[in-house]
Amino acid sequence: FTETKASAATNTEGEWVGSTCQGCTTWCPVQVYVVNGRATKVRGNPNAKANHGEVCVRAHLSLQQVYDPDRVKQPMKRTNQNKGKDQDPQFVPITWEEAMDTIAEKILELRKNGESHKFSVWRGRYTANNEILYGSLAKMVGSPNNISHSSICAEAEKFGPYYTEALWGYRDYDHANCRYELLWGADPISSNRQVPHTINIWGNTMDRATIACIDPRLSATAAKADEWLPIIPGEDGALATAIAHVLLTEGLWYKPFVGDFVDGVNKFVAGRTVREEDFEEIEGYGVVKWWNLALKDTTPEWAAERCGIPVDQILRVARGFGEAAPHAISFLSPGASMQIRGGYTAIAVHALNGLVGSADNKGGTLSWSSVPSNGMPSFDDYLDDIAKKGAKEKRIDQGGTLKFPGLNKKSGGSKFTANMAQAMLDEDPYDLKVVLSYWNNFNFSCPDTNKWDKALAKLPFLVHMTVNPAEMTHFADIVLPVTHQLYERLSPVKGSGGNMHAHMTLTQRVIEPLWDVKIDETEIPFMLAEALAKKGFSNIYDYYTKEFVDPETGKRPTTPEEFNEIVTKIYSEPVWNPSIEKKGDNINGWEEFKKVAVWNSVPYQFKKKWGGNWGTDTGKFEFYSETLKRVLGEHAEANDASIDQVMEATLNTARGELAFVGHYEPAYRHGEETEFPFIFSEHRSRLNREARSANTSWYQEFKNADPGDVAWDDVAKINPIDAAKLGVNDGDKVKLTSPYGDITVTAKLWEGTRPGVISKCYGQGHWAYGRTASLDFGKKIARGGNNNTILADAYEALSGSTARHGGTTRIKVEKV
Ligand code: MGD
Ligand code: MGD
Ligand code: MO
Incomplete structure (x- = not known):
């Protein structure tokens, strides 16, 4: 492969067509150079702002994925009924019709036997069109079990910003104006959610800001940083609370955000409690409570013994960070949060942005601008009694039970993807019987793969919709070949954004699909709905063909392809319909959207949340989380337990009010040190x-x-x-x-x-x-x-x- 500077101007043979790279969660708008129907090169979409019109190395790898000779090329069924890693599935080709008939048969059998809840849809990576396969299909069949991969991805990272500033999501960062970056396990030039943006801007950021990487490993970013803090894994909470301690004892907190002592005298002295009435708060809530409960004793000396970072480095970093306020970012990644007990680390790490006043501020950590989109038509009228009854059953992942709070805004708000294996093996609350699984590979991507292999071997009927044969395919009863995400499908994606811009990007069929593949999220459900209708259950088909209307032509879908296009157009209409008002690019119609393939928001406005608009229970940035106190209380009550019992069941050591603030929890490890050193x-x-x-x-x-x-x-x-x-x-x-x-x-x-x-x-x-x-x-x-x-x-x-x-x-x- 030789690097060619192909461009439409110099090479009249081909053209650049817009699409989206979903190799990671940056979701970059890209363009593909297509020559005689072949994709030859990928570059960033020059119309995109979030990624500066650039891509990272991984977009290029996708070319070898779409042309991978090992792809699944036609539907197949298993003929060896024994399942296991050591079993040859003996797949044989079948038609799409046979595949859909078989799946429809299995679903109807469950519904007939009052077991519709034993049907499950498993989602991995996805596009906005997942509303069809993931959002509504399981519910219309009669199951609460649409389970995504979010919980194996990065949910703990969202816990910190949510229980301080009501943001269940990722953040954007104003790297251009930042003077100190504290990276908690983030390696943003290699991974995380804005790779091309960071690569683009990092040289300037390094010139202007001090970069400190807290990571057990010398990452690519750490190798070029000013400070590398090789933390003992799982001990981030000690460092975060020590930094907070230094900021408070040395008077480095940002007063216009946090507030100050009424008499102007700093009473944050190591080891001493402070009276709440002595401090007047502005944007924050509960800084004194936080100090009294979790920070007064977390000196650098105390932390050094636990986290393995020397006292002088803790002091230097904490002071540098505080002196840069409010242009100082505490950048939380999965590294410092996807840990047993990491929820409290996430809160402590994110709360540092409150202490230095960088939350929602210039040079700081930001929420997102909104991207307008339409929801899908309601399916309420198409839920029959079986569907309504089945949806009320307990969930297979056990989310919401005492041990598994999953407090995504409410008890059981998160679904415990990986825990399905144990639940299926224990049949607690029951066993699953029919699973449609797409764009995921859970017996590879979830921990304890041996357990997962066992659970999948036990599952009676698994459909895997996949581009490559994968570890999960090996346990499938039916394998369905699907379109490669970047080259062969049409779907909208609401991007994570970056560089102060949010976006919607359009994935397009830039080449004709190479094999007999279909689109997982829309075409396959449509075909399945047809098969179900033929066998007497027409609700899903009726929903698709009656409620979905092309916003331009007023047409209803008659084929899977038409359905996919209509779903895409409904979702994305607000960004390309010029008569709909929005804050961002003006695009003149669907045809133009297909050409530009991306819509950019206006730049983020700082301080939108300042002045009491934080969205938490108190309306403030919560150093002491009344929001978490309420949600934990609701979870405890639903499980007939006390909050202390929830702490115990979730392996946290906190008791009492410590459960409502970011604090230090010692690392928890599986395996005895004597045998596993x-x-x-x-x-x-x-x-x-x-x-x-x-x-x-x-x-x-x-x-x-x-x-x-x-x-x-x-x-x-x-x-x-x-x-x-x-x-x-x-x-x-x-x-x-x-x-x-x-x-x-x-x-x-x-x-x-x-x-x-x-x-x-x-x-x-x-x-x-x-x-x-x-x-x-x-x-x-x-x-x-x-x-x-x-x-x-x-x-x-x-x-x-x-x-x-x-x-x-x-x-x-x-x-x-
Ligand atoms: P991770 O790779 O999970 O998350 O976002 P990332 O920020 O990339 O972990 C990051 C770091 O945590 C690693 O450098 C690791 O050494 C460090 N770490 C491990 N243990 C600890 C610890 O105890 N403390 C601290 N402080 N650090 C620790 C994930 C995000 O990335 C996600 S969810 C997806 S799906 C995307 N996937 C993806 C990809 O596959 N490849 C690349 N290149 N980028 C990606 N971006 C997205
Ligand atoms: P993948 O493992 O990437 O996704 O985990 P999963 O959601 O399970 O597997 C996706 C599968 O989809 C592929 O194996 C293939 O079968 C199929 N496929 C490939 N290309 C396409 C395509 O274009 N379209 C469709 N429809 N299917 C395709 C991801 C999850 O893994 C995430 S998000 C994170 S952040 C975690 N990362 C992670 C980690 O860093 N370390 C460890 N130990 N485990 C991890 N697991 C998690
Ligand atoms: Mo992820």
Whole structure:
């Protein structure tokens, strides 16, 4: 592959067509150069503001995905009824008709037997059109079990901003005006949610701001930062509360935001409580309560013993951060929150933005501008009695029960994706019987893959809709080939945005689909609705064909393709219909939207939330969370328990009012230190398209773009001090064993991880993904090992997250 500067101006043969890259959650607007029907190159969409019209390396990998010879090319069914990793499914090709008939039959059988709740739809990555397959299908069949992957993704990260400033979501950051960036496990030039934007702006940011990376691993960002704080995994809460302690004791808090002592004398003195009436607050609520409950004793000396960062570095970083106020960002990532007990770390880390007044402020951490879109037509009139009854059953993921609060705005608001495996094995609350699963691969992406393999082997009927055959496909009864997200489908995506702009981007069919593929979220449900209608259950078909109307032509859908286009147009209409008022680009109609393929909002307005518009129960930025107190109380009451009992059930040590503020919780780890002496810590690759790019040769060839990693391999990064004790050399094969499983990978001696901590990238270890991802595809021998085979099935249960970080799992290392 040679780099060509192809452009419409210099090459008259081809054209640039707009689409969207969903290799990660940045959701970049892109353009594809198409020559004679072939996609040849991807670049950023120059019309897009959030990504500066640029892409990162991963957009390029997608070319090798769409043209991957190992793709699933036609519908298939399993002929070997035994399921297991060691079983050959013996798939044989079938027609789409047979596939839909079989699935319809299975669904109707459940409905007939009063078991419609044993039907489930599982979603991984998605577009805005997921409202059809994910949002309404399960409910119309009669099941509460539409389960997304959010809880294995980043829910704990949303917990911090929600229980301080009512923002259940990600933040944008004003890097251009920031003077101090405190990155908590974020490696934004490689991953997280704004990669091209960060790559674009980071040079300037580094010139103007101090960058401090808190990460057990020397990440790409840390390697170029002013400060690297190699924290002991899971001990972030100690550092966050120590920084807050320094900001308060040294008078560095931002007074126009937080307020001040009535007499102007700082009474935040280590070890001493403060009287609430002595402090007058402005935007914040409860800073004195926070101090008294959680901060008065968290001195740098106290923290250093726990988190492994020296006192002088804690002081230097805390002072630098405070002196930059209010242009100082405390940037929370999954690294510091997707930990057992990480919910309270998330609150403490985000609350630092309140202390320095950078929340919703210039040079600070921001909410989003809104992107207008239409909801889907109501399906209430199409719910029959079976559907209504089934939807009221308990959920398979156990969200909302005592142990699994999942407090996404309310008790049970989050769904515990990974916990479905245990629930299915225990049949608690019941067993699942029919599952439609798309754009996901849970027995690879959820922890404890051995448990997941068992649960899937037990599941009677699984449909996997996938581009590549994957580990989950191996357990499927029916395999449906679907369109590659960037090249073969039409769908809108509301982008995470960045660079002060939110956006909607259009994914388009830039090339004719290569194989007999359909669009998972719309075309397949339409075909299934037809099959169900033929067998006497027509509610879903009626809903699709009566309620969905093309906003331009007034037509109703008659084919799956028409349905997909109408759904897309309904959702996106507000951005391209010029008569609808909005704050952003003016686009003159659907045809023009297809050409530009992105709508940008106006730039974010600072301080929208200042002045008591924070959206919390008190209307303020809550250092002491009345909102969390209420929601925890509701959860406790629903489970006939006290809040202290909720703390105990979710493995938190807090009792009493400490449960309502960000505070230190000691790291919780699975595995006894005597048998498993090392802490396992992991990260993602700058080449990961989540776990979907390992079958591309470019992924393998450039894997050494991740500091410490090696091309065409999967390495355990070991500090040389530990390696010497273990007698392990660079390149040796080592077996990593946890209480849950083992993987064998290559040893890499590396100073970028602390002694006692083994660091390893996630993404390799595919045994069923294709010839490049595997060492031997036919024999199911993986290249490297999947971290999820050794990671504990562990949760940050308050937010409803799987805890992949914080060193939740101990391992032993043996030379093999
Ligand atoms: P993670 O990779 O989970 O999250 O956003 P990221 O911010 O990339 O973790 C980040 C860091 O946490 C790692 O550097 C790891 O070393 C560190 N870490 C581990 N344990 C600890 C700890 O105890 N404390 C601290 N402070 N740090 C710790 C995730 C986001 O990224 C998501 S959810 C998706 S789906 C997208 N996926 C994706 C991708 O697959 N590839 C790339 N390149 N970018 C992506 N962006 C998105
Ligand atoms: P993937 O593992 O990326 O997604 O986890 P999942 O939602 O399970 O697998 C997606 C599957 O969809 C592929 O395996 C393939 O079968 C299929 N597919 C591939 N391309 C396409 C396409 O274009 N369209 C469709 N319809 N299907 C396609 C993601 C989840 O994983 C997330 S978001 C995070 S943040 C977590 N990251 C993570 C981690 O960093 N470490 C560990 N140990 N586990 C993790 N799991 C989580
Ligand atoms: Mo994610």
